[in-house]
Amino acid sequence: MAKPVFVLGIESSCDETAAAVLENGMLRSNVVASQEVHARWGGVVPELASRAHQEQIVPVVDAALREAGITRGELSAIAFTKGPGLIGALLVGTCFARSMAQALGIPLLGVDHMQAHILAHFIRDGSDRPVPAFPFLNLTVSGGHTLLVLVRDHLDMEVLGSTVDDAAGEAFDKGAKVLGLPYPGGPLIDRHAVGGDPRKFRLPMPQVPGSDFSFSGIKTAFNGVVQRGTANDPDFVTRELPHLCASLQGSIVDALLRKVQKTARNIGVEHIAMSGGVSANTALRAQFEALAEREGWQAHVPPLAYCTDNGAMIAMAGHFLLAADRTAGMDVVPHTR
Structure with missing residues (x-):
């Protein structure tokens, strides 16, 4: 019996810290922590966003793994948002994903945030909604x-x-x-x-x-x-x-x-x-x-849950990148545009 492929997706491009786990392309968890701190300023404050990501990324990833019912040692690969987005926010997710993948000895997958939004159409969660036909x-x-x-x-x-x-x-x-x-x-x-x-x-x-x-x-x-x-x-x-x-x-x-x-x-x-x-x-x-x-x-x-920033779309993009053997090096850096 083939070993299941678990992909962890991490999203930190703006003001949501999110993580999700896919098992053989099927969604097993999707955790999002929003940042309420920006409301009083009338918009996203980049420095505050970075600090909030630092506070939230460990508990969010832990919650995603727990909800999926797996340990970090069972992960097959880690996908993360490499850009575009706020550079400080992206650095938090990039450094966390890079360090975790290196520690576990598993592939790292750099995901374009805008492509991930498109691949949200292909998230499999047990529903029977149709997916777009190419092109x-x-x-x-x-x-x-x-x-x-x-x-x-x-x-x-x-x-x-x-x-x-x-x-x-x-x-x-x-x-x-x-x-x-x-x-x-x-x-x-x-x-x-x-x-x-x-x-x-x-x-x-x-x-x-x-x-x-x-x-x-x-x-x-x-x-x-x-x-x-x-x-x-x-x-x-x-x-x-x-x-x-x-x-x-x-x-x-x-x-x-x-x-x-x-x-x-x-x-x-x-x-x-x-x-x-x-x-x-x-x-x-x-x-x-x-x-x-x-x-x-x-x-x-x-569905609405996959429209706003979320980890499931990053994991889904990572699923396709892994299948195509398009992994990232451990020296990968994020980009704002």
Whole structure:
């Protein structure tokens, strides 16, 4: 009987310390520790994130191993996020993974964070959800990145478009800050937009050629709407909050899906997929699936637990890297971009 292959995945690119264990590609544990310390500052503070990772990484990895029912000596390989992300945060995960792999004498697997978001579609956890068929177009949307990626195979991906300025998640969070909403503001925009009229406040639609995105114009125009409204009525934001949130959300979602539609038509795929933290937005998920239905495409969006940063997607990427014998040296260093 073949010995089971256990892959430990470690994620530390931003403000979540996460670890997960796969057994022969099947998820056995997935532990995430979020960092509440950033809320009071209105955004992620890199130095505080690094310190929190140092405090949390040992108990998080220990919890993942315990939940999977294995000891560290049974691990076959360790996967970790090598970038992109915050350099201090990445260093914590990289150094921990490198030291643990060296001590155990097992392979080390350096994972690209954005590729891991795409491979979240392939996490096997006992559910019967379908996975995208190759080739497919993936919209990767997060706080720091907005990408359109042609995925030909698990480890064969080509970026067709990216943002030329702000990412979609950044536009959500900065719009929330203008409204006086606490960090992280993206989920609050989603919540307050329910019942709002997305057409009440018109925001410009970015005109960027090809498959690239731009959100700085939407962000600037939204700031102007709020400033003018508040100058005339101090209670403007309170009174119009659902409509303001719906208008901002609607503009961002429209900008994203226009490029998905255009690019998917151009390359002729039958499957479209979406991943990353912003893919948890309810309006984006609903309209993404509606677009696919209109076009006759198959849509794929991971469960919410695999949209935000997590160890399972890192372990899943590590699973494919290990199968392809694409290991990292013990001198590997992280990269921010």
